[in-house]
Amino acid sequence: MTTSHAETIPAPKRTLRAALSDPTLKILASAILVSTVGRGIFLTLTVLYFSRFVGLSAVEIAVILSVSSGVGVATSYIGGRLADRFSARRLLVGMVAVQGLVIASYPFAGNFSTAVVIACIAVGVDRGANATRSAIIARAFDGANRVNARAVLRTITNLGIAMGGMIAGLALLTGTADAFRGMMISAGVVYVLSALHLRRLPARVDAPRRDPASATQKRGISPFRNPRYVVLTVLSGIFGMQFGLAEMGVPLWISQDTNAPDVLISVILVINTLCVVLLQVPLSRGTEDPRRAGKIVMTGGLLMAIACALYASAHGVPVIAAITLLCGAALLHSFAEILSQAGAWGLSFELANPLQAGAYQGMFGMGSALGAMLAPLVVTATVVEHGALGWTILGAVFLASAAGIALIARKASTTAALT
CATH class of the missing domain: 1.20.1250.20 (MFS general substrate transporter like domains)
Known part of the structure; x- marks a missing residue:
């Protein structure tokens, strides 16, 4: 199974700094830090934007969240399957970039129907990207280091979201629709920037190429x-x-x-x-x-x-x-x-x-x-x-x-x- 530099770190020294000495994890972490700043802005403002400026009710917002999440149920598996067949690196870069563009389009959702469509695309791509990222972690690390990598990325995620939430506070203080829209578009741009950084991931995080001569080889249940x-x-x-x-x-x-x-x-x-x-x-x-x-x-x-x-x-x-x-x-x-x-x-x-x-x-x-x-x-x-x-x-x-x-x-x- 594929190994990485992180595996040379003894368990007692698996601190955040030590884990980030692994090049693959460092790339994933830095990209997630950037994207989750955008996510923090997005999470802080979206529901309030739909409620205050689009005029959607709490029930309509709940329906949007549920329907889009339903799409994410399917795309989670699809993203994982694609990561077994194609380059996980390129898939992740593409999905994160698309997600950024879609997030930047949220302010243009002026009614319930448009909001549902945009949310379905955004959440669908996000879930596919998460599955692809998890497949990358499963291949790049072994044993305890896989869980440790997920923990590190979860830590970075929360840190980025908190930073984004604080930045979004500027829009909350202003309280205008234009301030909300500007912040949400900025969140999408930040996502796209994080996608560019993911291009540095090494080729070894991709699924091993299948040998046509052994196409009938069992791949497990x-x-x-x-x-x-x-x-x-x-x-x-x-x-x-x-x-x-x-x-x-x-x-x-x-x-x-x-x-x-x-x-x-x-x-x-x-x-x-x-x-x-x-x-x-x-x-x-x-x-x-x-x-x-x-x-x-x-x-x-x-x-x-x-x-x-x-x-x-x-x-x-x-x-x-x-x-x-x-x-x-x-x-x-x-x-x-x-x-x-x-x-x-x-x-x-x-x-x-x-x-x-x-x-x-x-x-x-x-x-x-x-x-x-x-x-x-x-x-x-x-x-x-x-x-x-x-x-x-x-x-x-x-x-x-x-x-x-x-x-x-x-x-x-x-x-x-x-x-």
Whole structure:
């Protein structure tokens, strides 16, 4: 299997700086830092832009998010499959560039129909790019270094989004439609610039060329015929709804159902960002071991259930109490995110067929896209519509999905020990 310089780094020294000494990871990280600054601008402004200046309702925005995420379910697998057949480098460069152009076109969406079309293209290309990037990581690194690479990139992603969010604050302070449009177009331009940097990726991240003489050679079981991997994908996608909860449910809950000031939404974003930047890499260590990965995900599920209870408790209490409860919930939510991601990454790599890295990572990406598709509708149907009862339902869902993943991990580790 392909190795990299990162594998020469002993586990105890797998710090962010040490990991970035690997040329391939350094290229991926620098490109992601640039693109996620644009993503931070985009995430901060898009929903407000559609609501304030286009006049879309909360239901219409939820439909846009869900429909576009549904497209992403399909393109996640397609992107992974293409990365097994063509140059993953060129695919990633092209997809990121297209995504930038589409993001820059968001300000020109003047109605619901146009917004749906643009969102479908943007999210579809984004999911395909994520699957392609995961296939590149699966080929460029081995064992613990694959999870470590994902953790490093996740850290860089949050840092970039936070920077973009702060930049987007200029548009929020101005409050005009032109300021929003200018920032969103700038976000698209930043994406295109990051695509140019990805051209430096080495050729070894591409799938090995197929020998026509051995076309009949077995490539292992397809991800769709691997029940364990399918269930892992579905359960990870369900737990992944916590991202949609953070992006949509929590802000709406704070602004509409608690006495906390709206500025707390930004504070919670900062809490999440700091936690991920500081802890994602160290807390991801060891998750190449399925048993440890399962335990970590289960811990994340318990923390997420408690966070949901704290979010619910912030309703109707005085301002100081609401702020305290919401910040505590956000802290636990952040730890749940970090642990669940780390464990899921480890299992997604270790339980996959290495001969079809793109297809398996594409399948796993479908789970994330599925969670993103369901999240707006589920959050609306639970938290937005039913308040505390909705939070209780969500907490139970997160806990059950984490328990299912932990069970898969335990069985996988037992099977490995017997073989």
